[in-house]
Amino acid sequence: MRKIIIILFLILPFVGNSQTLLTEAVDFHVKTIDGEPIYLFPLLDDDNYIVVIDFFSTTCGPCQDFADDFQQSYIDFGENTGNVYFMGINWGNDNEGVREFDSIFGLTYPTASGVQGGGNIVFNDFQIQSYPTVVVIKPDHMISNQYVWEPSNANINDAVIEAGGLLVGKKEIYAEQLKVYPNPASEKVNISLPEFKDEIYIDIINIRGQIVYQSLVSSNAFKTTTINLNDFKRGIYTVRTITCEGKLLYQKLIIN
Structure with a gap:
């Protein structure tokens, strides 16, 4: 029976639209290949992690x-x-097998093996249909992306940013195109970007991945727009703009 399951997992990556069947995460406990325990819900509830x-x-x-x-x-x-x-969760191998995999490909994020780390159980609990399957879970336990495909660096980053994730040390990539100032801000913030065609959406997303502000402006009106922050709580936010062509730009905003 186990051989049949493994064969299915090997075949399914080449079948389209594979993913976890869940829309809300279930709790799990795994141990990394180094013996460190990881509990999902405390990461979401206590640490507000995506x-x-x-x-x-x-x-x-x-x-x-x-x-x-x-x-x-x-x-x-x-x-x-x-x-x-x-984190990475493996199906079917032991700690040494996963450690070898990590070493070959230069992986340094936490990984749990299927056999010794509890990964096989999590695969079943999340109803994973194939591998690789990259999922994004927001702090409210909702799975915002059930299947990032293809799981390229750009696609993963877009999915995580859309959920409210904040890039670290990459501000300059977006700063040349999307201007958010002053930053940190307290009462008002100004948003501007280069010329564009048609209309553009401006979203402000809180750390939980929720859109707390949204507006639609035309290219003729939008050079710089000012947003009143009196109703915003202090914290870290993401400013996102979406053009009609589907181009996404992001910038971190700190509200004092």
């Missing part, structure tokens, strides 16, 4: 192909020092 999980196998080709992409996203969001927590 949790990003790579469900993988050490033997599948796509898992190997995209391992470096997940590692780069882990680095982009601060290596679990920001508001995003990255």
Whole structure:
């Protein structure tokens, strides 16, 4: 029976629209290959983390192909020092097998093996249909992205930012295009960006991934817009703009 399940997992990565069947996360407890325990709900409830999980196998080709992409996203969001927590959960191998996989591909984020770390149980609990499956879980336990495909660095970053994740050390990428000032801000904030066609949405997203402000402005009216912050709570937010062409720009906003 176990051989049949493994064969199915090897086949399913090549079938479209594979994903977790859940829309809300269930709690789990795993141990990393170094023996460190990880509990999901405390990460969400106590630490307000956005949790990003790579469900993988050490033997599948796509898992190997995209391992470096997940590692780069882990680095982009601060290596679990920001508001995003990255981890890998394996199916079918033991600690040494996963350790070898991590070493070959230069992976430094926490990983739990399927056999010794509890990964096989989590695969079943999350009803994972294939690997690799990258899921994004918000602090309210909702799964905001059931299947990031393809799991490239850019696609993972977009999915995490959309959930409210904040890039660490990459502000300059967006600062040239999206201007948010003053930052930190208290009473008002100004938002401006280069010329664009048609209309653009401006969203402000809180650390829980919730849109707390949204407006639609035309290209003729939008050079710089000012937003009153009197009704905002203190904290870290993400400013997101979306053009009609689908181009997304992000910038962190701190409200004092």
